[in-house]
Amino acid sequence: MNKFKYYFILLLAGISLVSCNKNDDDDVVTVPLRDYTVQYKADNDSIIKFLKTNYIESVTADFDIKISKIPAGGTQTSVWDQQTYPLQSRDVYSNDVTYKVYYLSLRQGLGSSPTNTDKIVASYTGNLLNGTVFDSSYGLPGTFNLFPYANEGAVIEGWSEIFPKFKTGTSTTDPASGVISYQDYGAGVMFLPSGLAYYESGSGSIPAYTPIMFSFKLFDLQRMDNEYSISSSTGGRVFLGDGVPDYLEDLNGDGYLYDFRDKTKYPNPPAGLVDDTDGDGIADFVDFDDDGDGFTTLFEITKPTGEAGVRRYYPWDPTPDNPLTPNTDETELKGIPRRPTGALADPTKPESSTNVKAYLLEDYTANPRLRIHLDKTYPIKQN
The missing domain is CATH 3.10.50.40 (Chitinase A; domain 3)
Known part of the structure; x- marks a missing residue:
């Protein structure tokens, strides 16, 4: 078949398709979405x-x-x-x-x-x-x-x-x-x-x-870490994460996480499906500040300089060395800590953002514990 015949047939097919979607008044018919x-x-x-x-x-x-x-x-x-x-x-x-x-x-x-x-x-x-x-x-x-x-x-x-x-x-x-x-x-x-x-x-x-x-x-x-922002230049999603994988932000442990901000798709979500620590309408797995305390989750789980392990952030639970990477020691003995329970820096003064308690080993390992990125009372805001 030569090119002319080929394009001519395509043209006829296109006219036929358009004709099938018009009414007698030459208006395009829009088929409503089914219920x-x-x-x-x-x-x-x-x-x-x-x-x-x-x-x-x-x-x-x-x-x-x-x-x-x-x-x-x-x-x-x-x-x-x-x-x-x-x-x-x-x-x-x-x-x-x-x-x-x-x-x-x-x-x-x-x-x-x-x-x-x-x-x-x-x-x-x-x-x-x-x-x-x-x-x-x-x-x-x-x-x-x-x-x-x-x-x-x-x-x-x-x-x-x-x-x-x-x-x-x-x-x-x-x-x-x-x-x-x-x-x-x-x-x-x-x-x-x-x-x-x-x-x-x-x-x-x-x-x-x-x-x-x-x-x-x-x-x-x-495992994915799906917190994202919207690009101002392209309008697309830029996935950044908050340092805590999604599966560990599944508060009810059912294996499912939903972004209920989509009110068209989820106008009346069952309460049992919601995984939202601070109740701000943003599920933890897409929320950069899970507990709504003004400090990002990433900030709250960032390890101080000198902490053991190759990662910049605390794991959810203590992590052993990976035997498949003999040249790197991934051992981390501490998980994400709870609010510290040790002695105050200055016991004569009340706890504040400038007079904090020391972390004890059990603050990193106790199970269960309320991790700091889910604790609205810590870090303590500046007076």
Whole structure:
């Protein structure tokens, strides 16, 4: 086909597409966004129907799963009813809807669980409910960012909600080839309503408003520190962190952190999901001053000159030396301290910003303890 014919066909196609989106008055028709609650009901009905009319045909030793439709008159046990890999669910609040998201745990994994703001190393295959494969990593691990406001590598919301229910594995590196192998990793299948996937936009061969499923394996994770500012020149996010990784700012310990300043997405957040020490409406994991005392978290956890360890900031808990780095001693015997409990510099005067108490070893190691970046009473402000 010569170039002229090619461009002519494209022109005709463009005219056709525009024509399909205009009314008789030659005005562009804007299709209203579907109501999230109504669409969720339709998606949930489709997912439940799929789970009750399909069965797990096989699961390999590497946890590759094949799910097939139960034939007419078939006696196979449905995904919904089988007990080998019991169907589980998680409630997810988003767009003022509480979604029930179903997932299968083929193996939970033996390592650590990511939060919904960490980076992960995973492989995946994505299917429509009719069995069509729309995407796959072909078993190869890739790096993905679960934080929805990440500048790059961010994933759909459903991934951020289900991956924290699994754990990573362990890895070994072949010294000759450098190839990394993973063992004991988490593996599962998630069934996502469109409101936690691509919703009205669709993606590639995924139509708009379509529930989808992913089989996946979780190999590894990278802990993130996601405090950010907005660039005055570009308007983009500049990630700076506050010295405390997100997973350690998860106050309720549920593995999930949310930025509820987004009132469009979260108009009525459940109180149990809030991780906000000072109650200023900014969750600790994106708050540069977690306790609202006027001192940044980074300032409060910065180590005095001469403190042991290679890091500039206190770890959350004492850190041992890393045997994989024989030329560097990472040993730190102290975690982030609480308000000091030792003797005053001048016992004849009251405690103040110029007459402070000495830190005792137990101020750095006692467990539990209220760390200074969460203690609104310390450091003491200048009189």
